[in-house]
Amino acid sequence: MVKYILQRMLYMIMVFFIITLMCFVLVRMLPLPVLPPDDPHTAVVLMRREALGYNEPYLAQFGLFLKNIFTNWDWGLSEKLYFGQNVWDIFVGKLPASMIVNLYSIIGSIPIGIGLGIFAALKKNTWIDYAISTLTMVVISVPSFVYAFLIQYIFCFKLQWFPFLMAGGTNYFTWKMFRSLIPPVMALSFGTIAGFARTTRAELTEVLTSEFMLLARTKGLTRTQATVSHALRNCFVVIVPAIFGEFIGILGGSLIIEGIFAIPGVGGLTLNAIKGLDYNIFMLSTCFYTAIGLAASLVVDVSYGFIDPRIRMGSKK
Amino acid sequence: MTDMMNERIPAEKFAFVQENEKLHDGELQTKARSFFADAMIRFGKNKSSVIAAWILLFLVLYAIFVPVFSQYTANDKDPMYVNYPPFSPFFSQFGFLNGARNMDSQNDRAMSIWKGIGIETGMDPIIRIRGTHETEEKKRGQMIKRYTYDLEVNAYYAMGIVYRNFSYADYQKLQDWQNETGIQVIYPYVDTEDIGGISDNPNIWFKMNSDGTALLDAEGNYIPAYSTRSDRAGAPYNSLRLAGDPGDWVYSTAKSGSVQCRILYYNYYIYLNGHEPSYLMGTNVMGLDLFTAIGLGARFSLIFAILVSAINLSIGAVYGSIQGYYGGAIDMTLDRICDILSGVPFVVVTTLFQLHLAQKVGVVVSFLFAFVLTGWIGMAALTRKQFYRFKGQEFVLAARTLGASDGRLMFKHIFPNAIGTIITSCALVIPGVISSETSMTYLGIVDLSTYAGTTIGTLLSQGNGAATTAPHAMLYPSIFLGLLMICFNLFGNGLRDAFNPTTRGTDD
Numbered sequence: 001m002v003k004y005i006l007q008r009m010l011y012m013i014m015v016f017f018i019i020t021l022m023c024f025v026l027v028r029m030l031p032l033p034v035l036p037p038d039d040p041h042t043a044v045v046l047m048r049r050e051a052l053g054y055n056e057p058y059l060a061q062f063g064l065f066l067k068n069i070f071t072n073w074d075w076g077l078s079e080k081l082y083f084g085q086n087v088w089d090i091f092v093g094k095l096p097a098s099m100i101v102n103l104y105s106i107i108g109s110i111p112i113g114i115g116l117g118i119f120a121a122l123k124k125n126t127w128i129d130y131a132i133s134t135l136t137m138v139v140i141s142v143p144s145f146v147y148a149f150l151i152q153y154i155f156c157f158k159l160q161w162f163p164f165l166m167a168g169g170t171n172y173f174t175w176k177m178f179r180s181l182i183p184p185v186m187a188l189s190f191g192t193i194a195g196f197a198r199t200t201r202a203e204l205t206e207v208l209t210s211e212f213m214l215l216a217r218t219k220g221l222t223r224t225q226a227t228v229s230h231a232l233r234n235c236f237v238v239i240v241p242a243i244f245g246e247f248i249g250i251l252g253g254s255l256i257i258e259g260i261f262a263i264p265g266v267g268g269l270t271l272n273a274i275k276g277l278d279y280n281i282f283m284l285s286t287c288f289y290t291a292i293g294l295a296a297s298l299v300v301d302v303s304y305g306f307i308d309p310r311i312r313m314g315s316k317k
Numbered sequence: 318m319t320d321m322m323n324e325r326i327p328a329e330k331f332a333f334v335q336e337n338e339k340l341h342d343g344e345l346q347t348k349a350r351s352f353f354a355d356a357m358i359r360f361g362k363n364k365s366s367v368i369a370a371w372i373l374l375f376l377v378l379y380a381i382f383v384p385v386f387s388q389y390t391a392n393d394k395d396p397m398y399v400n401y402p403p404f405s406p407f408f409s410q411f412g413f414l415n416g417a418r419n420m421d422s423q424n425d426r427a428m429s430i431w432k433g434i435g436i437e438t439g440m441d442p443i444i445r446i447r448g449t450h451e452t453e454e455k456k457r458g459q460m461i462k463r464y465t466y467d468l469e470v471n472a473y474y475a476m477g478i479v480y481r482n483f484s485y486a487d488y489q490k491l492q493d494w495q496n497e498t499g500i501q502v503i504y505p506y507v508d509t510e511d512i513g514g515i516s517d518n519p520n521i522w523f524k525m526n527s528d529g530t531a532l533l534d535a536e537g538n539y540i541p542a543y544s545t546r547s548d549r550a551g552a553p554y555n556s557l558r559l560a561g562d563p564g565d566w567v568y569s570t571a572k573s574g575s576v577q578c579r580i581l582y583y584n585y586y587i588y589l590n591g592h593e594p595s596y597l598m599g600t601n602v603m604g605l606d607l608f609t610a611i612g613l614g615a616r617f618s619l620i621f622a623i624l625v626s627a628i629n630l631s632i633g634a635v636y637g638s639i640q641g642y643y644g645g646a647i648d649m650t651l652d653r654i655c656d657i658l659s660g661v662p663f664v665v666v667t668t669l670f671q672l673h674l675a676q677k678v679g680v681v682v683s684f685l686f687a688f689v690l691t692g693w694i695g696m697a698a699l700t701r702k703q704f705y706r707f708k709g710q711e712f713v714l715a716a717r718t719l720g721a722s723d724g725r726l727m728f729k730h731i732f733p734n735a736i737g738t739i740i741t742s743c744a745l746v747i748p749g750v751i752s753s754e755t756s757m758t759y760l761g762i763v764d765l766s767t768y769a770g771t772t773i774g775t776l777l778s779q780g781n782g783a784a785t786t787a788p789h790a791m792l793y794p795s796i797f798l799g800l801l802m803i804c805f806n807l808f809g810n811g812l813r814d815a816f817n818p819t820t821r822g823t824d825d
Contacts, residue, residue, distance in 0.1 A: 015653075019660050026669045134365075141802040143752050145759055145777060146795045149784060157785045255664065255760060260781070274668045274762055282668070289662040 005302050012294045016287075023286045024065060025058045027279050033079055041084065048077065076280035081272055087280045091266065091288070098258065098265030100172050101184050106246050109189035110196055114239060117200025122227070124205055132197060139194035148187040148260045156183060165262040184261040188254060192246065199242060203235035237308045241300040248296040359815040366811020369804040376801050380619055383612030384770075388592055391613055391770030395594075395604040397479070397582055400787035401472050403599040409471070414597065417444055418472040422465045426529035430520050431470065433531060434477040436539055437504065437522050438581050442475035443468055473594055477520045478504055479582045482575045485552050491580075492556035494588055501557050502584045505543035505566040506577075512542055519579050543567070551576030601790040602779050610771045611797050617769035621681070622750040625688045626743050632689070633696025634739060638727050640697065641704020648701070655694050666690055667757055681768050684757070688750060699742055703735030741816045744809035748802050755798060773798050 032054070035042040049055075053064045068074040075087040082090050120132040139147075156164045167180040207213065208231050216226040258267035266285065273281035350358075361367060384390075404416030423431070435441030448467040453460050483491065495502055509516040512525060523539040524532040531539050543566045551569035559566070569578035586594050598607035640648045667687040674683035707713065708731055716730050757763045758774030765772050773794050780791035 015657050015660050018657050022657075023661070023665060023669065026673065030672055137806065138799075138803055141748065141806045142799040143755060143759075143802070145756070145781075146799055149777075149781065149791050149795060153784060153788055153791075256756060259760065270664070271760060271762075274664070277672075286662065286665045289665065290660055293662060294660055 001305060004305065008298055008301060012298050016291060016294055019290050020287055021062055023290075024062050024283065027283055027286075028054075028058055028061055030277075030279065033277065033279075045079065052076070075284045078278055078281055080276045080278040081281065082278075087284050090281065091269065091284055094264060094266045094269045096170070096172060097166070097263050098254075098267060101181055101188065101257075101263055101265065102249070102254075104181060104185045105188040105192060108185065109192040110243055110246070112189075113193040113196025114200050116193065116197040118204060118232070120197065120201045121204035121208060124208075129201075133201065136194045136197045136201075139190050140198065143256075144187060144191055144254070145256050145260060147190050148184075148257060151183050151186050152260070155186075166264075184257050184263060187257050187260070196239070196242070200235060200239060203238050204231060207231045207234045237304070240307055241303040244303050245296040245300045248292060248299055356815040360811055363811045363814065366807050366814075369807035369811065372800060373804040373808055376615065376797070376804065377619065380612050380615035384609055384616060387606070387609040387612070388590075388595070389606040389609040391605070391610065391766075393590075393604075393606065393609075395586070395600065397476065397604075398473070398586075398594060398596070398600050399604045400602055400783050400790055401596065401600045402787070402789055403597055404471070404473050405595045405597055406593045407595075415444060416471040416473040417469050418475075419447070420468045420470050420475075422450070423468055424463070424465050428466060429523075429525075429529070429531040430518070431468070431475070433523055433539060434475065434520050437520075438474070438477060438583070440471075440474040440477075440583060442470045442472075442477070444471055445469050473583060476582050478522075478579045479585075480519045480577060481580050481585070482572055482577045484575050488552050488569065488576050488578070491588065492554065495556045499557065500584050500587060501559065502580050502588055503554070503556070503568050504579045504581060505541075505559055505562065505568055506551075506570050506579055507542055508544040508546060508549070508570070511544065522579075544570070551578065598793040599787070599789045601776060601787075602783055605771065605776075607776070607790065607793050610776055611773065611794055613770040614773040614776055614794070615797065615801065617765070617772055618751045618754055619747075621685070621754060622747045625685060625692060625750045626746045628685075628689050629692040629696055629746065630739065630743055633693035634700050634732070636693060637697035637700025638704060638732060641701040642708060642723065642727050642731065644705075655697065658691050659694050661691065663687075663691065663753065664757075664762065667762055671763060679768065680763060680765055684754075684763050684765070688753070692746075692750070696739065696742070696746070699739060700732075700735055703738055704731055707731045707734050737816045741809070741813040744812050745806065748805035748809065751798075751805070752802060 032049070035045055052068075053061045056064075065076075068076070073088065075091075078085050078087055078090060116132050116136075120129045123129050152164060155161050162183050163180045165180070166184065167174075167177045171177060208227070213226055213231060216230045217223070221229075255267040255271055257263070258265045259271060262268075266288070269281060270285040270289075272278070273285060402416050402418050403414050405414040409415035420427075431443055435443065445468075446466050447469055450465045450467075452463050452465070454463060455461075491502060494500075504522070507519075507522050512521050512523075515521055522541060522543065524542045526532050534540050541561070543562075545565045545567060547565065547567055549570050550567045551571040554568040558564075569576040571577075583594070596606050596608065598611065601607055601610070636651065640651045667684065670683045670687040670690075671680070674686060678686075704727075713726060713730055716726055721730070755772070755774040755777070758765055758772045759778045760774075761778060764775070766775050776794040777791060777798070780787070780794060784791050
């Protein structure tokens with residue numbers, strides 16, 4: 001098992017470096033931002049570029065880029081949006097806002113999603129099941145900015161329960177902040193709830209019809225006992241890795257929701273970097289999102305191995 | 318028992334049932350049903366998918382025909398009717414699509430102006446009074462009751478008169494058009510001196526009390542304050558005159574080389590466009606007709622998504638076939654390439670392609686490349702799985718024994734078995750592409766408006782700015798997009814279940 005995890009990790013790191021290299025070269029190939037000719041900073045920036053090897057071959061530049069990261073954890077300076085500031089500091093400053101919104105969303109939506117899924121599966125082919133399945137289908141199909149608009153319009157404008165945008169400041173645990181976070185959390189949660197409800201329902205209906213469930217009932221377990229200790233355990237083989245994957249994903253934030261609700265998070269920063277052509281921030285965001293994506297898939301794969309004894313056996317071969 | 322087992326029956330006791338007749342199978346009484354027909358029957362039993370298919374057909378027809386037959390194009394951006402509510406001159410007679418917009422807390426002065434617009438132009442903007450509020454306030458030692466009103470007004474009529482400057486030639490053209498059609502556009506000029514120096518509200522044409530309400534004559538009518546100063550007249554006027562004009566009202570004033578006049582914007586719109594304003598879904602912040610713009614955006618999205626799916630399908634099918642057929646080291650190597658490509662976040666791919674290629678090959682093509690770069694991976698995985706399923710079967714072995722080449726085995730023998738799964742999954746790929754495309758245009762990472770006119774994502778992001786004052790500009794594109802996505806997914810699921818009865822119910 002340890003060997004398997006190590007193998008997977010090594011492989012992921014390799015993939016990560018290849019992706020980073022590709023993106024790095026593509027970004028460095030872009031024309032550099034034109035610097036103001038009579039600004040005193042221009043000379044400094046030009047010298048910095050010289051030091052970063054902008055005039056050398058791309059591979060040498062990549063080497064320097066990696067060297068700076070590994071020796072000083074230096075991801076470069078922002079050249080457009082936050083002129084002259086350290087990219088990593090800006091980025092880290094934006095992380096808590098993204099994380100808090102996603103954390104609330106996941107804490108709320110995973111139990112609701114799984115609950116709805118179990119409920120639908122137990123009431124299979126009744127109107128409750130149809131209602132839950134239809135809603136799930138609708139929510140999964142419709143893009144998130146559509147509900148973001150509906151939530152903003154209904155709850156923030158018509159009913160005026162919540163403010164339109166996230167409250168300012170960095171004090172994340174006040175009541176005012178919590179209240180202003182409810183709309184974005186709702187907008188983020190719908191998709192997660194629907195996803196978990198769908199997976200749980202599909203898994204559980206399959207497990208409930210299998211023969212060991214019949215055996216469990218025949219040996220005298222009540223329906224609840226059989227469902228909780230036999231059916232649910234089996235369907236968690238699929239659900240638990242998905243939960244781990246979601247938790248890794250909380251770091252990433254959401255490009256769309258962060259834009260709509262003015263959350264000062266990494267998603268918004270990435271979007272601004274793309275629009276403002278701030279290459280160093282963009283490069284850091286790219287590495288960050290790639291790493292999160294790969295880490296999530298690694299965690300999902302590995303946790304399958306931990307949870308499902310069949311896979312654990314298989315890996316020993 | 319044993320007796321019966323061992324009982325011997327003599328041969329002469331046996332007789333042939335039919336000795337001289339031919340024995341053959343009866344003709345099949347039912348018609349043979351092909352796999353496709355069977356799938357269609359299964360599809361037909363799935364009511365929600367059938368309904369989704371009909372709605373989808375309607376939406377596709379909308380996308381195809383509305384931009385063709387609409388009187389508006391993507392370039393018709395009215396500068397005045399911006400974020401205006403839905404309106405149709407025909408349906409407004411029946412009380413809906415009447416351009417209704419709520420105006421709250423209107424005082425007596427504002428009410429005079431609203432009524433004045435109705436009296437002057439004959440287009441009464443007030444649809445109904447939703448509520449009246451009474452407040453008392455102390456004025457010169459007395460308690461005076463004041464009223465404010467919550468109105469529902471027709472936004473198109475409520476615009477009323479606007480000031481416009483014309484060159485002498487254009488002014489004459491407008492007069493000629495008035496004579497020809499009998500529609501009054503130019504209204505008599507009001508000199509600001511006559512209405513207490515108000516120069517920013519062209520809808521005041523009547524004499525006013527000191528508090529700004531209309532001064533009424535003995536019969537309760539408004540008293541016109543139209544200018545009669547012919548010395549300030551801008552250009553000779555020889556066209557329609559307003560009813561009640563004694564003949565000396567002036568219709569324009571001179572403004573440094575041009576003439577300024579008061580025009581009724583609703584009729585001026587007819588002069589410019591040849592028809593009345595008719596915005597079935599209202600206009601957005603650009604002054605675009607949403608009814609047409611949604612059709613344009615959807616048409617682009619659909620064509621784009623079908624194109625992307627077709628390309629991804631072809632690449633994925635070939636790639637997956639090679640992977641699945643050869644297996645082993647080739648499969649491993651190709652799988653690693655897939656892993657690397659699928660690890661790059663889509664936003665990053667789109668951005669890099671836009672930055673590198675948009676200048677060279679255009680925005681749409683570089684956007685297409687971004688989709689193609691990673692989009693085929695799912696399709697390849699699907700094909701690969703099907704190949705693993707079929708490549709070991711006897712018919713493949715038989716064909717190989719007969720000397721079929723690899724290519725022939727792959728595409729003549731194995732691939733046709735996988736085609737059903739691949740085609741049906743295509744119906745689920747299309748909504749995915751539309752969704753990503755809409756997100757990217759919504760976020761403004763890709764701007765397609767110069768090529769496609771507009772897209773639904775662009776419309777949504779334009780609508781988002783005025784989501785509270787003009788919710789219709791956000792609502793209609795949202796409804797359209799939502800319906801399109803839901804119907805595509807339901808239709809796709811139904812199709813997949815119909816062609817693949819074994820996977821039924823696992824994913825819905």
